[in-house]
Amino acid sequence: MQPLNRLQIAWRAAQDIEDGMLVNLGIGIPVHVADYLRPEADVFIQSENGVIGAGPLAPPDRIDTDLVDAGSRRITLRPGGSIVDSAWSFAMIRGGHIDVTILGAFQVAANGDLANWDMRLPDKGPLVGGAMDLAACARAVWVVMEHTTRQGEPRLLEACTLPLTAVRCVRRVYTDLAVIDIVPAGMVVRELVDGMSPADLEARTGAPLAFAPDCRELTAPPIAMG
């Protein structure tokens, strides 16, 4: 059994991005989705700081400290890209103009509830950023995350225990072990990594799982973690 690494999870999510979509990518694994988009999928990546059409990281000789994304990465702008102020940027998000946002998560519940903004660490302040706007208002919310915590605790749960980001918002979850859709009846496994049995996955999951009749093998090309 070979779980996907974090970049392979990003690769897998990227395969589901369709032509011409307007996509927002969260900090962490999600930003790497941009690296694996099919060249023929003409995608605009929106960043909450107002960048519409975020391109790859700037090469060292082309860094511009004013051209950054919401994660403070020095980026480039794709052809046809533009920049708006924060009120317009979130009008775009809250107004339902983002086709899909791909977010990291601490926990996802069987009803689609998402917890991804506050781990309640001692001595650490909260950081909500644009997560609540994106989770509540994007047309589709996909989560990319590892299937369990480092301690082996499940992140897919009957109900989240950490503070919620938004309710009933997650439509699909990509993990190192599976691709899971969230439908009104609960979680449906669409793809499962080779060598893992449904029972194995259930043991790592804190919510009931249905398995799609056409459940496939979750595969990704080899990608070395940078």
Place this chain on the structure above:
Amino acid sequence: MQPLNRLQIAWRAAQDIEDGMLVNLGIGIPVHVADYLRPEADVFIQSENGVIGAGPLAPPDRIDTDLVDAGSRRITLRPGGSIVDSAWSFAMIRGGHIDVTILGAFQVAANGDLANWDMRLPDKGPLVGGAMDLAACARAVWVVMEHTTRQGEPRLLEACTLPLTAVRCVRRVYTDLAVIDIVPAGMVVRELVDGMSPADLEARTGAPLAFAPDCRELTAPPIAMG
């Protein structure tokens, strides 16, 4: 007794515009205020359609059909002028960023109520435009109008009979006969045209008038109606 003509009313109002003000001018007499601003008063004229820094009418050889004010007049843009969209234009108005708006009126009441948008003419539709936003939200609302209707009915009243534009908003009224401040106690005459007695003015006014102890003569230079 020589009442002011409409352009002289505009001239008189223009004398009270202070350095650096942001001013909105209504359609009709008010737009002519711009023609009589003191050169040293560095004023930006805002037009509801988003023009900030409306300049004089365009000379025939410089007309640009896209450079217009809210009254569809082909204008110029003053140095330092710029243009915003309607949401920003009215954010500016509603947000209290306009120092003074000078509006025409059908009626003004002793408590500052303004009626200037709907004369209830048969077969004619309503036209509210930006009048309600301006009247309710400019830092100061001045009215320029003739003191009475063509039929000699007073326009300054105890209470308006036409549909209101905004309540308790008018601070000052410039007419062909007088300059009148509206204060919590009611109307106070600051200037009166030569040859008109307080009783004459009261006879043409539908609300009680107080006369300021330093009430002056209302004068204007000769200006021919174009």
Place this chain on the structure above:
Amino acid sequence: MSIDKRAGSAAEALADVPDGATVLISGFGGAGFPNVLIRALRDRAPKALTLVVNSATHRYSLTHELIEAGLVRKVVCTAARGRDNEPSPFERLWVEGRIKLECVPQGTFAERIRAGGAGIPAFYTPVGVGTELAGGKERRTFEGRDYILEPAIKGDLALVRADAADRYGNLAFRYAQMNFGPVMAMAARVAVAEVRAVLSEPMPHDRVQLPGTFVDRVVAVGA
């Protein structure tokens, strides 16, 4: 397949407009009227439209042709008074009770459309308090001042005029053309722009005044 929002003609850009659509039409003060699109919409002739347009009677706009053609059920606008003594096409139908009217203060009009595009269902405004246009609206006091609640406006279709576009739908406006274009495009399910010219290259980022992510179709119509 790469994004290309260029439509071959105004008719093609409006081929799918259904009866009953709510159509937002930009233009104000003589600038920014999408008159080529308005005429194409008249030719397509969908019925029972609701128009959201600053003026129902502006002399530089062809909105009146939609009204005269009997395609309009309701107008939401800030101005519905013709210039002439003789009633305008809108006024004639309105007096006869054959067309509905919702008259809205202009800033509230712009803000309700912006709200529609920005995911805000309703907001409070001081404008209109104490007037008949506040009739039936919820009134509420914040910090001692009275406000009324105004709902968002959304559209099925926006018709917008701009100066230039690119294949991605990015728009640049000339002078006062802008007015309601940005908020109307944002608030409509399908936004169509007519422009003087479609650029052959992507528009430089600092010339874009409305990102193409809010625009679905562009048509070059010349000056």
Place this chain on the structure above:
Amino acid sequence: MSIDKRAGSAAEALADVPDGATVLISGFGGAGFPNVLIRALRDRAPKALTLVVNSATHRYSLTHELIEAGLVRKVVCTAARGRDNEPSPFERLWVEGRIKLECVPQGTFAERIRAGGAGIPAFYTPVGVGTELAGGKERRTFEGRDYILEPAIKGDLALVRADAADRYGNLAFRYAQMNFGPVMAMAARVAVAEVRAVLSEPMPHDRVQLPGTFVDRVVAVGA
């Protein structure tokens, strides 16, 4: 006397900031931080400030210097978590109960500030419904979806970073510098901008991204 918003120095531009002021500070994602103004404000040292700033802990912003100097009573922000395991200056004071925190979702943060400048006292938003950040807020259903009511934010002072200005206070931004600058300038009683350069001529109208009517003072600080 002609309009001239150029201040001689950051210190001069901030000479009248009183204790207890609410200060809006732009910047996000590493761009648009008015760090020269922030340091001048620290040197002026007004007490008991409320800061409205996207992040209380961003590594490229000098906001933390105001906090470390003990000038800040409360922070309204979207991000208050330091990057390091060791607590940031904000987190240290916050854990000790010596500074107040209001954590706001970022779109709500931007919209509340815009509302403050645009004369909207409150608006409904779907963001935060069902989360602890909706605690105590009015909840209301429009067309079957739940929303919460959010109040406007206004400031006494805005500190903004832009690329260029002219004597009239018109501003142009580079790339992602813009972020909260326009709405913060609009929402503050006094808006001060630091810019790379003040132009000797009026800015061309089509380069203006924030009209000078929203800006009170500009200071050239270089790159």
